[in-house]
Amino acid sequence: LIDGRYPIDKFKELFDFNETLPDEEEDGYTTIAGFILSLSGKIPNENEKYECGRFIFEVIDLDGHQIDKILVTDLGPQEPIKTEE
Secondary structure (H helix, E strand, O other): OEEOOOEHHHHHHHOOOOOOOOOHHHHOOOEHHHHHHHHHOOOOOOOOEEEEOOEEEEEEEEEOOEEEEEEEEEOOOOOOOOOOO
């Protein structure tokens, strides 16, 4: 459970994630709430979920129009599915 104001750079450190998140440079967000707003394109409702790579983000609590708490589920590194030849 992460505070919406949690910095993106600290989030990446916490989850040992070295990739660029979608629209990170273009939108210039600096918090996890800013990332969710960029991803959704709107102010989300409570319990809305967003999947992005190895993470699932669920909005747990809003404070007015601000994203207050986000539940992050880390699915772990994603590897390509191997098929037998």
